[in-house]
Amino acid sequence: MNFHRKVALDFRNRQKAVLALFFVMSLVLIWGAIDLQINEPVDLKKRADSRSLRVKEVATDRGIIFDKNKDPLAVSVPHYALEVDPRKLINDEANQNKIAKIIGWDPRKLKKIISAKKNRKGIPLTRKLTEEQRKTLSDLGIDGVHFTEYSKRHYPTSNMTAHLIGFTDRDDNGQEGIEKLYNTVLRGVAGERRILQDAKRQVVKSLQIIKPVEPGRDLYLTIHAGVQYAAYRALEKAVIENQASSGSVVVMNPNNGNILALTNYPSFNPNISSEKQAHLYRNRAVTDKFEPGSTLKPFTIAMALEGGEYVSDSLVDTSPGAIKIGRNKVQDAKNYGVLSLTGILKHSSNVGSTKLAFDHSPKAMWNILWAVGFGEKTGLKLNGEARGNLTSHVKWHPFDHATHSFGYGMTVTAVQLARAYGVIANGGWLVSLGVAQGAPSFPRVRAIKKSTARSVLSMLAVAVNEGTGKNARVQGFNVAGKTGTARKLLDGEYTSKAHMALFAGIIPASAPRLVGVVVIDEPQGEHYTGGQVAAPVFSEIMNEATRLLNIQPGVSDDEPVIENYATIQTSLGSAL
Amino acid sequence: MKTNFFVLFLAICVFLSALALVTKREETRNLSKQLEKIESQRRSLKQDWAKLILRQSNLASHSRVEQVARDALGMKLPETKTVVSAK
Numbered sequence: 001m002n003f004h005r006k007v008a009l010d011f012r013n014r015q016k017a018v019l020a021l022f023f024v025m026s027l028v029l030i031w032g033a034i035d036l037q038i039n040e041p042v043d044l045k046k047r048a049d050s051r052s053l054r055v056k057e058v059a060t061d062r063g064i065i066f067d068k069n070k071d072p073l074a075v076s077v078p079h080y081a082l083e084v085d086p087r088k089l090i091n092d093e094a095n096q097n098k099i100a101k102i103i104g105w106d107p108r109k110l111k112k113i114i115s116a117k118k119n120r121k122g123i124p125l126t127r128k129l130t131e132e133q134r135k136t137l138s139d140l141g142i143d144g145v146h147f148t149e150y151s152k153r154h155y156p157t158s159n160m161t162a163h164l165i166g167f168t169d170r171d172d173n174g175q176e177g178i179e180k181l182y183n184t185v186l187r188g189v190a191g192e193r194r195i196l197q198d199a200k201r202q203v204v205k206s207l208q209i210i211k212p213v214e215p216g217r218d219l220y221l222t223i224h225a226g227v228q229y230a231a232y233r234a235l236e237k238a239v240i241e242n243q244a245s246s247g248s249v250v251v252m253n254p255n256n257g258n259i260l261a262l263t264n265y266p267s268f269n270p271n272i273s274s275e276k277q278a279h280l281y282r283n284r285a286v287t288d289k290f291e292p293g294s295t296l297k298p299f300t301i302a303m304a305l306e307g308g309e310y311v312s313d314s315l316v317d318t319s320p321g322a323i324k325i326g327r328n329k330v331q332d333a334k335n336y337g338v339l340s341l342t343g344i345l346k347h348s349s350n351v352g353s354t355k356l357a358f359d360h361s362p363k364a365m366w367n368i369l370w371a372v373g374f375g376e377k378t379g380l381k382l383n384g385e386a387r388g389n390l391t392s393h394v395k396w397h398p399f400d401h402a403t404h405s406f407g408y409g410m411t412v413t414a415v416q417l418a419r420a421y422g423v424i425a426n427g428g429w430l431v432s433l434g435v436a437q438g439a440p441s442f443p444r445v446r447a448i449k450k451s452t453a454r455s456v457l458s459m460l461a462v463a464v465n466e467g468t469g470k471n472a473r474v475q476g477f478n479v480a481g482k483t484g485t486a487r488k489l490l491d492g493e494y495t496s497k498a499h500m501a502l503f504a505g506i507i508p509a510s511a512p513r514l515v516g517v518v519v520i521d522e523p524q525g526e527h528y529t530g531g532q533v534a535a536p537v538f539s540e541i542m543n544e545a546t547r548l549l550n551i552q553p554g555v556s557d558d559e560p561v562i563e564n565y566a567t568i569q570t571s572l573g574s575a576l
Numbered sequence: 577m578k579t580n581f582f583v584l585f586l587a588i589c590v591f592l593s594a595l596a597l598v599t600k601r602e603e604t605r606n607l608s609k610q611l612e613k614i615e616s617q618r619r620s621l622k623q624d625w626a627k628l629i630l631r632q633s634n635l636a637s638h639s640r641v642e643q644v645a646r647d648a649l650g651m652k653l654p655e656t657k658t659v660v661s662a663k
Contacts (some may be wrong), residue, residue, distance in 0.1 A: 058615070061622060064629070075630045078623050156633040193612065206609050213615060215622075229638040475655070553659070 055210065056203070058191035061151055062172050063216035065165060065179075065186070067225040068260075068437070074155050074165050074179065076172070076216075080134045081127040081148045086114045088144030095142045102136050103129070122146060153179075157225060159267040160232040163283035164223065164435070166383070167270040176281055178221065180383055182436065188216030220437040222258035227251055230544035231261040235518070238537045239265045242523035244501075248285035249537065250418040250517045251545060254425035254506070257379070257433045257441065260514070260545070262286075262415070287384040289411035290519065293486030294348045294468075294530070295504045296369075296407030298424060298456050301341050303368040304356045305452045312455045313340050318351040328399045330354045330406075342459040345482060346467035350406045357405035358398075365404055366393035371447040372420040372430060374412055379432030379441055388412040407484065418517040421504045424460065424480075425512035428453040461509040471535035472505050474542045476553030480512075481505025481538065483530035488522070498522050503534035507542050513551050516541060 036044070065074040082103065089096055096114065100107040103126055110125075117123050127150070129137075137145060153168050155161065166177020174183035191213030196205040231249040239247045251261040268280040282288070304310040321335030332351050336343065344352035357365050369375070375390030389411040396404070403409040412420075415433060423430055430447040460480035464472050468483040484502035487494040501520040506512045518534040518541075527533050546553070634640070645651040 058612075059619075061619065061626070064626065071636075072629050072633050075626045075633075077626050077630060154630055156630060156637060205605070206612050207605070209608055209611070215619075226638055475657070476659075547653075 052196055053207075054195050054197055056193050056195045058193055058213045059149075060188040060190055060213050060215045062153065062168070063186040063188065063218040065219045065221060067221055067223045067228070069224065069226075070220070071225045073157055073161055073221065073223070073225065074153055076151045076153050078149050079127065079152045080129045081150060082125045082129050082134075082137070083122045083146045083148055084114070084125055085122050085144035085146070086118045086120055089114055089142075090118050092144075095140075095144075098140060099125075099137065099142065099145065102133055124148075153270075155270045157228065158269045158271055160228055160263060161223070161225075162267045162270045163264050163281070163285075164262050164382075165270070167276065176383060177283065178219070178382075178435065181381055182219055186216050186219055189214040221435055222253075222260065222437055223262070223435065224260045224545075224548065226548040227541070227545045228261040228263060230548070231541045232263045232265070232267070234537045234540040235263060235265045237540075238518075238520055238533060242501075242520060242525045242527060242533050244520045244523040244533070246284060246522075247518070247520045247537075248288070248414045249519075249541065250285050250414050251541065252418050252422060252433065252515050254422035254431070254512055254515045257419070257422065257431035257444075259380070259415075259433060259435045260549075261541075262435070283382060283384065284521075285414040285519075286378075286380060286382045287386055287413070288519075288521075289386050289388050289413055290500050290502075290521075291410065291486045291489075292407040292412045292417055293484035293500065293502060294350075294407055295417060295482050295484035295502050296410075296412075297345055297348065297353050297405070298460055298482055299368050299372055299420065300353045300356050300365070300405040301345060301459065302372075302424070302448050302452050302456050303360055303364055304341065305455055306368065306448055307360055307364060309359065310341060310356070312342065312459070315340055316344060316352045316355050318344075318349050318355070321351060323351050323354055323402075325354075325399045325402055326397075330402055342462050345459050345463045348463075348468055348483070353405040354402040357401055362393035362396045362401045365401060366390070366396075368448070369404065369410070372423045373447075374410065374416055374420065378413075378415050378419050380415060380435055382435070385415075386411075386413050388416055407486065414517050414519045417502075417504050418515050421481075421506060421515045421517065423447045424453050424456050425506040425515050426453070457506065457509060457512070460506065464505065464509075468529075468531040469503065469505070469535050471531055472503055472538045474507060474539050474546065477507055477542070477546060477551075478509040479505055479507050479539075479542070480509035481535075483535055485529040485531075499528045501528060501530045501533035503530050503538045505535075505538050505542070507546065508551065513549070514542065514545060516545075 062076040064072055064076070067073055084099065093111070096110055097107045100110040113123065129147070134147060138147070151172055153172070155165060155167070164177050166179040167175055168179050169175050172187065174180035174186065179186070192210040193206055194208040194210055195203050196207055197203050231251060235247045235249050238244070246264065246266060248264045249261060250259065252259050262285050264284045266280060268275045268277065270276065305312070315338050317338050318332060318336045319338070321332045323330045330350050332347070332349050336347050336349055336352070339347065339349055339352050343349070344356070369390055375388055377385050377387055391410070400409050419431070419433055427450045428446055428448040429444040431444045432442040434441050457480050460482055461478055463469050464479045464481045469481050472479055472481050482504055484500070486500040486502065487496060488498040488500060490498060499522065501523050503518045505516050507514050507516070516538050518537045520533045520537070523533045
């Protein structure tokens with residue numbers, strides 16, 4: 001009996017213990033449920049979603065920059081960077097050696113890097129993987145080896161177009177030149193897509209296009225790579241031969257303002273990052289201001305013709321070859337005596353220019369300089385373009401009035417000078433300059449009368465054929481142009497030791513197709529004048545350019561013959 | 577009777593619209609997959625083209641052509657006097 005009671009009691013206790021255990025367990029479960037529902041649901045939901053739904057960027061490539069003949073000037077090509085996962089490779093020496101061998105590294109170097117960063121998810125090894133290296137590595141299928149695609153910009157015309165085209169940074173953003181100016185057009189917009197992926201980050205399904213991809217657009221420039229090459233080569237030769245500090249060349253079509261060549265020396269190779277040094281970036285043709293010297297005289301002549309009191313064969317007495325203005329003196333190289341307007345250009349007479357200026361108001365002088373585009377930007381919109389310096393005529397002293405007539409006391413850029421000569425070349429229109437096809441431009445405005453432009457043009461032809469610009473002649477063509485040798489200001493005084501050698505010219509003079517400006521800064525050799533240093537560069541470039549652009553030598557039937565050309569020559573003969 | 581018929585009609589409409597929705601959604605997915613494929617194809621073709629024109633421009637660069645013409649082929653530019661233009 002006792003025994004039975006004891007057994008029954010035992011069972012009851014065990015039953016209680018089991019019930020208690022169940023109770024505690026259910027409490028734990030309830031607590032777990034509460035915890036999941038209340039304390040952590042947001043975090044969990046996020047974790048679950050992140051494993052499955054992702055937004056993936058759809059990459060686009062930067063557009064190509066072409067010249068006017070569809071020759072590429074800047075092209076993006078995909079390259080691959082190699083990344084390895086140290087956690088997967090730390091104990092895999094065989095594969096480490098394979099990788100090192102393919103990328104041409106010392107295996108010990110790779111081992112050292114991997115063990116130093118063994119806890120990292122991925123470490124970049126190299127960005128310079130060739131197509132073959134990537135293929136070989138990819139074929140091996142080693143776990144822990146990843147490739148990241150990135151786009152690299154190539155500039156086939158390298159140094160020749162470096163300042164104009166500019167370059168991009170590592171993230172494909174334009175930093176200088178055209179690359180910067182047209183960055184948004186070239187870059188395009190990367191798209192976004194919602195995708196479903198598994199735990200291994202493999203795309204299972206593409207769900208939705210969030211943002212469509214807008215591919216980078218190609219850009220067509222007005223630049224002619226052939227003319228650009230001719231310009232760079234001739235400029236490089238001249239700067240080196242004359243031990244000059246730098247130089248710039250601009251070649252444009254005067255009829256529409258399109259730039260065909262714009263180059264500077266010294267330059268840099270935009271394909272090599274170590275060559276990209278800040279002091280070489282400057283696009284001197286648009287950023288550097290200089291006093292134009294005698295290249296400005298044609299506009300003084302234009303002012304005189306526009307005023308109505310002078311005609312092409314009017315005579316000006318420049319004797320005794322010097323003129324005193326207050327405490328200052330304007331001088332010619334020698335006493336040229338009585339000169340026609342053509343003679344003033346041909347001999348580059350400062351006294352003649354001054355006399356013409358003094359026959360007109362300072363306002364008339366200022367008006368003509370402003371009308372041909374000095375003191376304002378050219379429409380190129382390139383980075384850092386300078387306006388030049390043209391002070392108001394109200395502030396001019398008589399000596400300022402005089403100096404402006406022969407290109408001192410004001411500053412211009414090479415592109416401004418080209419644009420101003422464009423006015424003479426195209427019959428009196430001021431056009432805005434452009435470097436990209438299809439870019440909006442300002443409508444042309446009349447700057448001077450057609451007859452004035454024609455007269456000055458024919459005088460400039462004489463200045464080249466018989467005057468200081470003889471070296472600018474191009475065989476088979478009639479060239480119009482003007483040389484300039486401007487002394488540079490050093491510590492507030494004009495020095496005879498540093499000059500700017502300049503030439504601005506128009507070809508063919510009978511029916512202008514091209515305007516070219518050559519600027520050589522501080523030629524140090526035996527020769528330093530515009531006629532000796534800059535004019536031959538013009539001749540060399542135009543010799544090539546006329547051939548490349550199929551401009552025929554001589555005057556063709558459909559081209560208008562310049563009026564007054566014969567009379568100017570005879571009047572010149574009588575004047576001298 | 578008339579009301580019942582109308583309700584039945586609406587029910588069928590709902591059913592058909594549900595079917596259409598599923599079909600269209602599937603179609604959209606397929607099309608966007610196709611679009612994605614074509615876009616990536618376009619990109620890779622453009623990349624190939626970029627590589628090719630880069631190579632072409634390296635081979636046909638003015639400096640190279642000039643060098644080959646002058647040095648390898650012994651060519652020179654004719655003087656303007658000797659050039660006759662055909663009209």
